[in-house]
Structure formats: C-alpha cells, structure tokens
Amino acid sequence: MLPLEYGRSEDRDIIVRDRFDGFRREFLRTLVNPEVIEEHRQSALGQHSERLERLLIYFRQRPLEQRYAVRAIEPFRRYQVVRLSGRRGVPPRLVDDAIYTSANDARHGLFLRCIRDLLET
Amino acid sequence: MTPVRLFGYTDKISVKPGETIQFHVSAEGTDTAEAQLVRLVHGDQNPAGPGFIEEEVACTANGRWRVEPQFTQVGSFLEVDDPQGRLAFANSFTLFAFIHPTWPASGKRQTIIGRWDGDRKQGYGIGIDEKGHLQFWIGRGEEIERLTANVSLQVQMWYFVAATFDAETRRATLHQVGVGNRYNGLLGKVALVDYESRKSAIFRSKPGNLASTPFIMAGSRSRDAQQRACVSELYWGKIDRCGTFDQALQPAELDTIRSGLVPAMDSLVAYWDTSAGYTDRGIGDLVVDVGRHKLNARGYNRPVRGQTGWNWEGFTDCFRLAPQEFGGIEFHADALTDCNWKATKAVALPHGLKSGCYAMRLRSGRGKSLSEEHVVFFVRPGRPRARIAFLFPTLTYLAFANERLSFDHPEREALTGQSAVLSDIDIEMYMRDDFGLSTYDMHADGNGVCYSSYHRPVMNMRPKYRMPSLDVASGLAADLSIIAWLDQSGFEYEVLTDEDLHRDGSEALSPYACVISGARPEYYTERMLDATEDYIAAGGRYVYAGGNGFNATAGIRDGEPWIMECRRRDDGYKPWVSRYGEHYMATDGMRGGPWKVLGRATQKLVGIGLSSSGGGRSEPYRRMPDSYHRTVSWITKGVDGEIIGDAGLANDGAAGLALDYYDRALGTPPHTKIIASSGGHTDSYVVNQQLVLYSYLGLYGSYDWRVHADMTYFTAPNGGAVFACGSVAFAQSLPINNFRNGASRVLANVVEAFAGAGRLPGFAWVNEEKQWA
Numbered sequence: 001m002l003p004l005e006y007g008r009s010e011d012r013d014i015i016v017r018d019r020f021d022g023f024r025r026e027f028l029r030t031l032v033n034p035e036v037i038e039e040h041r042q043s044a045l046g047q048h049s050e051r052l053e054r055l056l057i058y059f060r061q062r063p064l065e066q067r068y069a070v071r072a073i074e075p076f077r078r079y080q081v082v083r084l085s086g087r088r089g090v091p092p093r094l095v096d097d098a099i100y101t102s103a104n105d106a107r108h109g110l111f112l113r114c115i116r117d118l119l120e121t
Numbered sequence: 122m123t124p125v126r127l128f129g130y131t132d133k134i135s136v137k138p139g140e141t142i143q144f145h146v147s148a149e150g151t152d153t154a155e156a157q158l159v160r161l162v163h164g165d166q167n168p169a170g171p172g173f174i175e176e177e178v179a180c181t182a183n184g185r186w187r188v189e190p191q192f193t194q195v196g197s198f199l200e201v202d203d204p205q206g207r208l209a210f211a212n213s214f215t216l217f218a219f220i221h222p223t224w225p226a227s228g229k230r231q232t233i234i235g236r237w238d239g240d241r242k243q244g245y246g247i248g249i250d251e252k253g254h255l256q257f258w259i260g261r262g263e264e265i266e267r268l269t270a271n272v273s274l275q276v277q278m279w280y281f282v283a284a285t286f287d288a289e290t291r292r293a294t295l296h297q298v299g300v301g302n303r304y305n306g307l308l309g310k311v312a313l314v315d316y317e318s319r320k321s322a323i324f325r326s327k328p329g330n331l332a333s334t335p336f337i338m339a340g341s342r343s344r345d346a347q348q349r350a351c352v353s354e355l356y357w358g359k360i361d362r363c364g365t366f367d368q369a370l371q372p373a374e375l376d377t378i379r380s381g382l383v384p385a386m387d388s389l390v391a392y393w394d395t396s397a398g399y400t401d402r403g404i405g406d407l408v409v410d411v412g413r414h415k416l417n418a419r420g421y422n423r424p425v426r427g428q429t430g431w432n433w434e435g436f437t438d439c440f441r442l443a444p445q446e447f448g449g450i451e452f453h454a455d456a457l458t459d460c461n462w463k464a465t466k467a468v469a470l471p472h473g474l475k476s477g478c479y480a481m482r483l484r485s486g487r488g489k490s491l492s493e494e495h496v497v498f499f500v501r502p503g504r505p506r507a508r509i510a511f512l513f514p515t516l517t518y519l520a521f522a523n524e525r526l527s528f529d530h531p532e533r534e535a536l537t538g539q540s541a542v543l544s545d546i547d548i549e550m551y552m553r554d555d556f557g558l559s560t561y562d563m564h565a566d567g568n569g570v571c572y573s574s575y576h577r578p579v580m581n582m583r584p585k586y587r588m589p590s591l592d593v594a595s596g597l598a599a600d601l602s603i604i605a606w607l608d609q610s611g612f613e614y615e616v617l618t619d620e621d622l623h624r625d626g627s628e629a630l631s632p633y634a635c636v637i638s639g640a641r642p643e644y645y646t647e648r649m650l651d652a653t654e655d656y657i658a659a660g661g662r663y664v665y666a667g668g669n670g671f672n673a674t675a676g677i678r679d680g681e682p683w684i685m686e687c688r689r690r691d692d693g694y695k696p697w698v699s700r701y702g703e704h705y706m707a708t709d710g711m712r713g714g715p716w717k718v719l720g721r722a723t724q725k726l727v728g729i730g731l732s733s734s735g736g737g738r739s740e741p742y743r744r745m746p747d748s749y750h751r752t753v754s755w756i757t758k759g760v761d762g763e764i765i766g767d768a769g770l771a772n773d774g775a776a777g778l779a780l781d782y783y784d785r786a787l788g789t790p791p792h793t794k795i796i797a798s799s800g801g802h803t804d805s806y807v808v809n810q811q812l813v814l815y816s817y818l819g820l821y822g823s824y825d826w827r828v829h830a831d832m833t834y835f836t837a838p839n840g841g842a843v844f845a846c847g848s849v850a851f852a853q854s855l856p857i858n859n860f861r862n863g864a865s866r867v868l869a870n871v872v873e874a875f876a877g878a879g880r881l882p883g884f885a886w887v888n889e890e891k892q893w894a
Contacts, residue, residue, distance in 0.1 A: 001569075002567050003224040003357075003567045004565050004566075006224075006226075006276070007226065045538070045539055045736070045738050045772070045803075045805075046737065047803040053804065060534040060535045060538070064528075064529070067540075068540065069589075070541065070542040070592075071543050071545075072542050072543065075166055076168055079542070082543070084528060088529060088565060089551065091548050091551060103542050110540050
C-alpha cells in the first residue's frame with residue numbers, strides 16, 4: 001500500500017475510475033424511483049431488490065471523503081447524519097440539523113442524501 | 122475551558138484477589154477523579170436487553186484520586202546506549218545506512234540516524250526533508266548547515282545512503298545510491314527513475330555535541346510544549362544495516378560498504394548488524410552493534426523486525442531461513458505499544474474478590490460535562506474452585522483495540538453492508554493520535570499495524586462500547602451478555618483470559634469441567650490452540666459460545682503479554698496484507714495469517730469454522746434432524762418448537778455477524794451432530810473467501826447454501842465434549858426476554874450437563890436402531 005495521503009497528481013488511474021463512475025452514475029440514476037426509496041425506508045438492513053442493492057453497493061464504494069455515516073448523539077434515542085472527512089485525524093462534519101430517533105431512520109436519511117447527490121451531480 | 126477527559130489503563134489485565142494492580146491515568150480539564158471499583162455484569166445498552174449493569178465493590182482505593190495529564194511518546198525508534206559519548210563526533214566522521222522509505226514526502230522532516238537535538242540545533246544527522254529529499258545536516262547551536270540530495274527518494278525502494286564530514290577541510294558529502302533488485306522494492310528495473318545523487322559542500326563549522334543528546338535511529342531528540350525530552354522528526358520506513366566511522370570515508374570505501382561488506386578499519390565506531398541475534402523463535406528489541414564498543418540500540422514502541430532487507434533476493438520468504446537477507450527494521454511515526462504513563466495508583470485488590478470482569482470506574486465533572494472511564498481488568502480465582510470457567514478472549518480485544526475501520530478503511534462499509542454509526546468516543550479517538558492503532562488499521566504510510574497493546578487506553582474494551590461499522594455491542598461488551606447470563610442462571614463460574622491460557626497452557630483449563638469461550642475468540646497463539654485441543658482431548662468439555670473463533674494466528678512474547686503481534690496473509694479476510702517475505706511473526710517465528718492454511722482449521726478443534734460474515738439482519742436457527750437423536754435430544758429439552766434464537770441484541774437473531782459451519786473436508790469430527798442451523802441470510806453475508814478458489818457472482822446469503830451457521834455437538838475422548846453455538850451473535854440473543862428464550866435454554870442444558878459430575882447425557886444410547894426418540 002502507498003501512504004494514505006500520497007500525491008495523486010500523477011496517478012492516471014483516477015481518470016479511468018472517474019470515467020467508469022460517470023457511466024455508472026448515469027445508469028444508476030435510471031433506477032431511482034419512489035418504490036425503491038420506500039423499500040429502503042421499510043428495510044434499511046434487510047434483503048433488498050436488485051435495483052436497491054445496486055444503488056447501495058455504489059454508495060458503499062464511494063471514496064471515503066464522499067461518504068456519509070450516522071452519528072449517535074445518544075444511542076437508541078437521537079441520531080444525525082454526518083459526512084466523513086476521508087483524512088485521518090479530521091472529524092466528520094454535520095450535514096444538516098435533522099435529528100432522527102432511531103438508527104434506521106438515520107440510515108434512511110443518509111440514503112436520501114446519497115440519492116440526492118446521485119441525481120444532482 | 123478544557124473539557125474534562127479521563128483515560129486509563131492497567132499494568133496487567135489478569136490478576137488474582139489480593140494482588141496489586143497499577144492504574145495509569147491521564148486527565149484533561151481536571152486534577153481529581155472519583156474512583157470506584159465495580160464488577161461488570163452487563164454492557165450492551167440495547168433496550169431489548171437488561172441494559173448496562175455494574176455492581177459497586179468495596180475497596181480501599183475507592184475515593185478521590187489525584188490525576189494529571191500524562192505525556193505519550195508516539196512513534197517507533199531505536200536509542201543507542203552510548204554512555205561514553207563515542208558517537209559525539211567532534212571531528213571527522215561518516216554515517217551510512219541502507220534505507221527503504223515508506224513515506225518520504227510526508228511533509229515533515231525525518232531523521233534516519235544521527236545524534237541530533239532539533240531544539241538546540243546541536244549535533245548531526247542524516248534524514249529526509251519535508252519534500253522527500255535525503256539530507257545531511259550539522260549544527261552548533263545557532264544555525265544548521267544542510268546538504269540536500271538533488272533527486273527525491275522513491276517510496277518503498279531500497280537505497281544505500283552515506284554522509285561524510287572531513288573536519289580539516291570542512292568538506293561534507295552526501296551519497297544516495299539505489300540498491301533495488303527484482304524483489305525488494307515497489308518498482309522494477311523497467312521504471313525510468315533516477316535513484317542516484319552525489320553532492321558535496323564546504324560547511325562553515327563542525328557539529329556541536331551536547332552530552333544529553335542520544336544517538337537515535339528513526340528519530341531525533343526534541344522537547345514537547347512542557348520542555349520534556351521526547352523524540353520527534355520520526356522516520357517512516359525500513360532501516361537495514363547501518364554504522365558510523367570517525368573519519369571521512371572515500372567513495373571507494375563507501376562502495377565497498379554498499380556491496381554488503383564493512384571494511385575492518387580502526388575508524389569503525391559502530392556497526393549495527395540489524396540481522397544479528399535472530400532465533401527461529403523470535404527476535405527481540407535489542408539491535409546489536411557488532412563493533413568493538415558494543416553500542417547496542419534498544420527499540421521503543423517495538424520497531425518491526427525480521428522485515429525483508431536491502432539484499433533480499435526473494436527466494437526465501439522467512440527470516441528464519443536466511444536471516445542475513447531479513448535485516449530490515451520497520452519504523453512508523455504513529456506506532457504505539459506503551460504509553461509509559463506514570464502509575465497514578467497501585468491498588469491492592471480485596472482478598473475475597475469474586476472472579477469476574479472488573480473496572481475501576483473513574484468520574485470527574487458534572488452533568489453534561491461528566492467524564493466517565495471504566496478501566497477494565499479481569500480477576501481470576503486465587504485457587505480454582507468452580508466447575509465452570511469463562512474465558513475472555515482478550516487477545517481478540519487486543520487485535521481490535523482502538524480500531525478506526527469506519528473512518529479509514531474504504532472496504533469496511535461494503536463488507537458490513539451498512540453505514541457506520543459513530544459515537545462521540547469514536548470521533549474523539551479518530552481525532553487523537555496518542556492512543557495508537559489496532560491490528561485492523563494501517564499506519565499512515567499505508568503499511569499494516571502488526572502490534573497492538575493494552576498498555577494504553579483501549580476505548581473499545583469498555584462495557585458500553587458499540588462497534589460503529591456494525592452498530593452492535595462487540596468484544597467485551599458482547600461477552601458481558603454471557604457473564605450476565607451465567608449470573609442469572611445461578612451457575613458458579615470463574616473467569617480466565619487468553620493471557621492466562623497462553624502463559625499456563627492446558628493447566629489453565631484443566632481444573633474446570635466446563636470451559637466457555639467468548640463470542641468471538643478469533644485470535645489464537647499456537648500455545649493457546651494446543652492447550653485448548655489438549656484440554657478437550659483429555660476429557661474437558663468445551664462450549665464454543667460464538668463464531669469466527671480460533672481463526673487467526675497471533676504472537677505474544679514471553680514476559681510482555683500486553684503486546685500482541687499479527688501478520689496477515691493473502692489467504693483470508695484481512696484489512697491489509699503483509700508484504701511477501703514478511704508474513705512471519707518476529708515474536709515467535711510462526712507464520713501469520715489464518716490457522717486453516719497451516720492445517721488447523723477451526724473445524725478440527727470445535728467441529729465448525731467460519732463460513733461467512735456480514736452485517737444487517739441476523740437470523741434464527743432451526744432445529745435439524747440430529748437434534749431428535751436420543752444421544753443429543755437433551756440439548757434442546759424445553760425448547761418450544763423448531764426455532765431457536767429468533768431475537769437478539771445483535772440485529773434481532775442468534776445467527777449473525779460471523780457464522781461458522783460444519784465441514785468434514787476441513788476436519789469436523791466424524792460423529793458430530795448438527796443440532797440446529799440458520800438460513801435465509803441476506804446478501805450482505807458473503808462466503809468466507811478461504812472456502813472458494815475464485816471470486817464470482819453469487820457467493821451471497823440468498824445464493825450460496827454455505828452462508829449459514831451450524832450449532833453442533835460431539836463427544837471427545839475421555840468423557841470430553843464440544844458444543845458449538847455457531848455464530849458471534851448467539852451470545853447477544855441470551856438476554857432477550859429476561860434470559861427466558863430458546864437460545865438461553867439450549868445453553869443452560871449444555872452447561873448444566875457439561876459442568877455436572879459423571880458421564881454426559883445420552884451416553885447410554887449406543888445401538889443405532891434405538892437412537893431416535
């Protein structure tokens with residue numbers, strides 16, 4: 001492995017990765033519909049349809065700095081959605097003021113953010 | 122105002138009643154803490170269970186403790202014992218070393234070797250500047266004179282480097298020559314890279330020499346904000362053989378050293394043969410000077426030894442076979458194996474203390490600013506009396522100690538199939554760099570962390586801790602569900618730790634009729650594995666109360682049980698992988714990686730082994746036909762219906778997180794019975810990659826039958842037996858419905874039978890035609 005923070009200015013692999021990512025996102029946008037969002041709301045951690053699983057697999061593979069996590073303000077009571085820094089030692093940052101009362105609700109809030117990112121960029 | 126924070130650790134984690142244990146505490150924002158000894162009963166705060174339970178215990182140490190902030194020296198390095206100052210060169214000298222930088226362009230200065238005090242600007246050193254260029258420098262207290270190479274160092278490539286200084290002419294030279302071969306570095310011969318630099322300059326002065334400056338490899342003397350001596354300018358990478366002369370060598374002489382020879386010259390002051398002193402059973406922390414002054418160097422924060430060296434030819438893959446090719450010592454500026462804090466309190470434990478898991482609970486502050494710390498340790502019995510022992514898998518706690526997978530590991534979320542749920546302590550630990558990393562993490566230079574220690578605060582060895590990547594109680598917090606179950610069941614039991622098992626072997630287990638494992642007893646030394654096998658074969662009765670057990674090799678050096686070693690191979694689950702040639706543990710010479718590859722699959726020991734793992738929804742078990750067999754029907758007595766464990770604190774089922782299965786091809790004893798099996802796991806569960814030869818679509822829960830857990834039972838020689846629960850999540854199903862549930866019933870049946878005197882139930886049914894109830 002190379003250092004966690006090495007200069008990537010000469011790393012041509014990033015161009016290939018970004019091109020693949022562009023094609024992938026274009027296809028994934030076609031999978032988003034109300035049914036898939038409702039499916040996730042009902043079962044964030046269950047067995048999923050292929051359509052939903054494809055979206056989730058993509059979200060889990062994003063570069064760390066583009067990924068979200070749930071922050072437990074008070075376990076089993078209050079949660080928020082945060083965005084990872086992807087840089088060792090730098091804490092995640094809050095993305096909005098929404099408070100969720102269960103981890104599953106927060107996971108769904110996180111999922112909606114990922115969907116929004118996918119559709120808007 | 123500084124927020125109140127308390128952190129602590131103990132000098133040992135396994136003690137007997139009446140023994141003295143030292144607590145090392147560091148405090149921020151306060152100078153006092155209220156201490157209270159507590160016995161930990163249950164940890165997981167999941168409202169579906171009993172919640173957090175601790176019992177306060179009388180102890181003379183309870184009360185107000187004075188606490189203070191303590192300094193932690195992070196980073197691995199070697200310090201030379203040079204009481205006569207032979208390395209305080211007042212005139213000409215030469216420094217040389219073989220080096221393999223792993224993060225040359227770190228943006229920070231690094232000292233490779235030298236006798237340098239950066240604050241006082243006194244001494245000399247050879248190192249790497251902020252931009253990744255080799256540099257030689259000297260100082261006399263006011264200015265620093267530097268000579269810098271004109272090509273940058275390549276990451277993960279071997280170099281011979283040397284610096285000379287002629288006191289008469291003031292001429293300084295700096296040599297950098299690549300010594301890469303086909304095997305020993307990142308790049309091959311085909312890469313068009315300039316490795317070589319030779320520079321010289323005339324310095325205006327000679328180096329100064331403070332008596333207090335130590336000669337250090339991989340760092341140099343500095344002072345922290347409180348003016349305490351420390352080591353900074355830490356180096357990332359490997360150093361192989363290195364040394365010093367008290368004259369300026371000529372280029373031809375340096376070429377001789379570069380070829381692997383060291384001239385037998387009177388001017389040789391020190392020659393550290395980094396490959397000297399190896400044994401087949403391990404390498405210590407002392408690096409030997411084979412020159413006439415014996416200026417040996419002592420490792421700090423355990424530099425990684427036995428690594429491939431500059432002259433490694435790739436034919437042998439282990440330091441035991443050709444030690445002279447494995448002289449690499451690897452250093453990391455973020456390594457930590459001992460905080461070395463002053464002892465805050467030495468506590469004589471009460472003589473009558475019940476065996477169990479304990480903590481010194483420390484509190485300071487009030488209301489929302491209350492800081493609470495549980496400094497955990499385990500009390501084994503003074504003399505074993507109970508028939509049951511619970512074995513805390515402390516080696517596995519160590520492997521995971523302070524892991525930060527959810528923040529740093531790009532594949533973790535894909536592996537668990539769920540987003541991380543981070544608590545405040547996770548975020549705080551991620552921001553701190555003074556409590557070290559786990560063997561699941563990588564050093565910042567991208568290399569895996571192979572040492573973990575409990576001589577530092579281990580914030581995930583705390584009773585309420587939840588593992589963020591799975592959002593479940595994990596490690597100690599999960600195992601306390603078994604302790605709470607034992608407590609409410611009324612069984613008399615005592616506790617042991619992996620440390621005791623490694624030290625005492627099967628004698629640690631033999632006083633007990635029944636031994637119960639933790640939920641994830643994953644990391645085992647050879648001695649621990651042998652002891653467990655011998656215990657069962659000699660008639661011991663073993664409850665494997667979890668999953669993913671006995672899976673990974675680990676090493677512990679005698680006399681230093683607080684540090685565990687872990688090397689990772691390319692044939693198993695792994696958060697990182699050791700480089701080829703570096704799979705063998707410096708601790709004991711054993712090969713790292715999964716035990717399965719070494720011919721000791723978990724199935725051979727306890728009947729089942731890892732089939733798959735994942736996150737998200739857990740599943741129940743269903744009784745299998747064998748469970749009705751008269752030899753074993755007693756195990757499920759009192760279970761209502763077919764389903765076992767349809768609820769739990771770990772994702773609502775007894776089969777989850779990591780699943781183990783029966784496999785005759787991997788050594789499951791032939792007469793093993795499958796009592797129950799799980800199924801219906803989601804596609805987040807993926808077949809253990811050790812079981813497949815290729816990666817392909819369909820190795821997931823709803824596609825591959827191997828994604829399941831088996832609950833099994835077999836009898837062993839001399840009246841012994843093994844009951845295996847089959848899943849990490851099993852333990853967390855025990856507390857459901859106030860411990861009244863099918864999983865709890867099954868375990869109670871087994872433990873009652875195992876702990877009982879005499880033969881096991883079902884022994885009389887020997888004729889096959891009468892086996893079925």
